[in-house]
Amino acid sequence: MRPLSIGVAGLGNVAQGVLALLRENGALIAARAGRPIAVAVVASRRAKDVDLLGADFTTDVGSLVKRNDVDVVVELMGGEDAALSLVESALDAGKPVVTANKAILAAHGDRLFELAARGEVAMGIEASVAGGIPVIAALTRSLVANDIDRVVGIINGTCNFILTGMSSRGERFDAALAQAQELGYAEADPHFDVGGVDAAHKLAILAALAFGVPFSRDAVYTEGITEVTPEDIAYARELGYCIKQLGIARRTPAGIETRVHPTLVPLDNMLASASGVMNAVELHGNATGSVLLHGPGAGGRATASAVLADLVSIARGERPVAYTPAATVPARVAMTDVVTAAYLRIPAIDQPGVFARIATILSEHGISIEGAIQRERAIADRKVPIVVLTQPVPEGEMNRALDALAALPAVVGPIRRIRVEHLDG
Amino acid sequence: MRPLSIGVAGLGNVAQGVLALLRENGALIAARAGRPIAVAVVASRRAKDVDLLGADFTTDVGSLVKRNDVDVVVELMGGEDAALSLVESALDAGKPVVTANKAILAAHGDRLFELAARGEVAMGIEASVAGGIPVIAALTRSLVANDIDRVVGIINGTCNFILTGMSSRGERFDAALAQAQELGYAEADPHFDVGGVDAAHKLAILAALAFGVPFSRDAVYTEGITEVTPEDIAYARELGYCIKQLGIARRTPAGIETRVHPTLVPLDNMLASASGVMNAVELHGNATGSVLLHGPGAGGRATASAVLADLVSIARGERPVAYTPAATVPARVAMTDVVTAAYLRIPAIDQPGVFARIATILSEHGISIEGAIQRERAIADRKVPIVVLTQPVPEGEMNRALDALAALPAVVGPIRRIRVEHLDG
16 A cells, blocks of 8 residues: 655654654554555654754755645654644645644644634644653543543653652652752753643643643643642651652643642642653543553654654544544632642741641631641741641632731741642542 | 444443443533433343433344444344354444454454444443443553553452452462352352353453454463462462462464463562452553553443443544554464473472472473472471472473373372562563
């Protein structure tokens, strides 16, 4: 049968992974797809010393759309403007697209899927979230019969590597980040990862697919891991939790929550076992309950595996992903209305009655205490952290309680609040 | 658009799950599939007080194939002969089939897929392995670009529930089994589950999909969990392992191994965290490395979710699964040639030199010791277990060593051998 002929934009890690896998596994892929996948052309700003499998090379990315021998445009350039313009022009021209670009999907997914739907053109986006873990296929295909109420994931490997290092070796954030940078798991400018931006892009995509809400990275509340300390991790463990950077998309009666922040996760939850650079995503639906996927969330070959899965789907004549906008788009829940339990670390002067005053203020704001750690010191009037685990409470109420706590004379430093997810049922 | 009209054979838990999910999530499923899924007829030996969503009821299962208003035959009867004959006649008549029947697939998968391929008819089998976990889709779609070298899974929830109970509460097998039976997680005749037969069926399917070998339940070495003791579990933990009942399909230079047996798994492996009735399957390929899926391996609604995923795929005009026989079918490795590390619990008389004699015999058979537990007792000549963890060795050599060990005068009872999997990389 005629090969599926692709044009690849970009020649970075993922594109090189696609070429390497076609070289190594091409015959196997052809047998499974029913036809070979052939690379007609690779477009990139500059050539690299890479085996292009006989494909043409060009610096003119726009030429991919015009070539008759390109059946599918594979956008692996990264960045936003040029990639967006390539994907749009390909879909406009009726050419299927496979893209790994979470940034353009998180910001412009609605328009792109509308273009694809209008032209009945396939758009594959498996590679855009969690690399080699098939979370897009799970949401849009395998769990298609589920009303999904929760998608919760460790979707940034850099953060998970850093938090794992802090947890296993008691390191501070800066030391763990430095090690991640040394091993190539973090960029020189790490903000995109440790600030939660990358995870927010991915979560915007997952929320759109799970709930049919518009793609919106701006709707995702985003908090990074830079303030997490080894002390927080140790206290959390004492309370039966670990600290993970989670992306959380949840449907509640009030609407859809989307948030990225450090989170206390019960130690016996599967997400707690995902360590190092691994990613893990839990999908929770009304047919299956909880299904968890764990694996490599980044890396050239793992992400290329996802790109090729979409290409095989297209080679079989399928539309690899189905974004189905909800008939009635549910409301978004404002962060102040989100209800979560919280871990509080309150730096206080060790005086009689301090804990009682803290408990009173929490109680006045309708916040019950689930657990606490308070160690008496031999020397009075020393600074001592009081750690409190609360029951679930709306964020706005907690914010007011935190303001009141901060105003206590015995509270002598910024209060650290980390949200808790129990992930039941 | 015209509904996809299905005929359901069977009215057990899974069939009832399909009906319930269509009632609850039907509109959502229709929006995602592009057309509704409608039940034309339900066939079963006897009627039940279940909402059939307006479908006809018949006791004549064969009529499903003949009816023009049945686009897809959904085989959820279980059992072998009648189910096989229904699936065959449906495929013969060019009607797509969705089936949850692992027994007929494990024994007759080749013939069924050949029938389906000849008529270019879709056959969906997602529900046949691991219920709500999309392991078939992961193998045949999402990881399609991988050369798979290992599929390892906890694929029997009954065994996992029993072993988890034995591990967390120190119970003996019989007590944990009784609790599983009380909770409905084990049948009155538990052999099918605890003897490893059910897992062997599933593993035969996974091996065929992963490696393109013929479907063969007889090729799967099968050992149950009835001999596992709480002492073994405690010793294993001391050595850094838990004991899980695993299905293991592995490609080695010598060929394909397929085996089901209790296994020591490192405590820091994700499979070790899968507890209770949950299933977990690790797929290892040369593009992604290790990808793990975790979730409910049984239950009416979870399995129905998989059935409906295949039906949506068919409603979209796709062929939901692609069994691709290997161009050159790899050899099967005989169990005696399988290389694994092993845990040995050797009941011995506590005399000077016993451990040295055991170590010598192992050494004579080329078996290195990785670790050991030997507790000196205050009273000499008492029976004491000697626990040894070996390095990997061919099973045949280990069998000979076990015979030699059993012949030692100081060895006073049957030696317990449990294989070890490190699941690296």
